[in-house]
Amino acid sequence: MGLIIQQRALQAAGELRQLLPVVRKRDKSLFDQIHRAMNSVVLNIAEAEGNDAGTARARFASACGSAKEVRAGIQLAVAYGYVPDMKVQAVDIALDEVCAMSWRLSGR
Numbered sequence: 001m002g003l004i005i006q007q008r009a010l011q012a013a014g015e016l017r018q019l020l021p022v023v024r025k026r027d028k029s030l031f032d033q034i035h036r037a038m039n040s041v042v043l044n045i046a047e048a049e050g051n052d053a054g055t056a057r058a059r060f061a062s063a064c065g066s067a068k069e070v071r072a073g074i075q076l077a078v079a080y081g082y083v084p085d086m087k088v089q090a091v092d093i094a095l096d097e098v099c100a101m102s103w104r105l106s107g108r
Helices: 004-016 020-026 028-049 053-079 085-105
Strands: none
Touching: 004 028, 004 053, 004 085, 020 028, 020 053, 028 053, 028 085, 053 085
16 A cells, blocks of 8 residues: 555544444434545545546545545534544544645645
């Protein structure tokens, strides 16, 4: 695995793994949305690595959007009282870095 962004996205997914079962018990719909968006982050980054420059930029832009979606989902989980704020800090930081890197790689 060559891209640092991919490693950071997988780290975020690993951090999220601890939160998802709690969210799933309280709000299946929110769980599904966060889970699908996190999958999209990792898979779009992987797809970008194997594509031409134009398609890669589009996949990085999609990864950025999905990372922001995951962040919004975990912020909702905190706002709803499903998980405490301090439990989401590590995944939020990792996703912030993924957003920054993917935005830059998208050429925007």
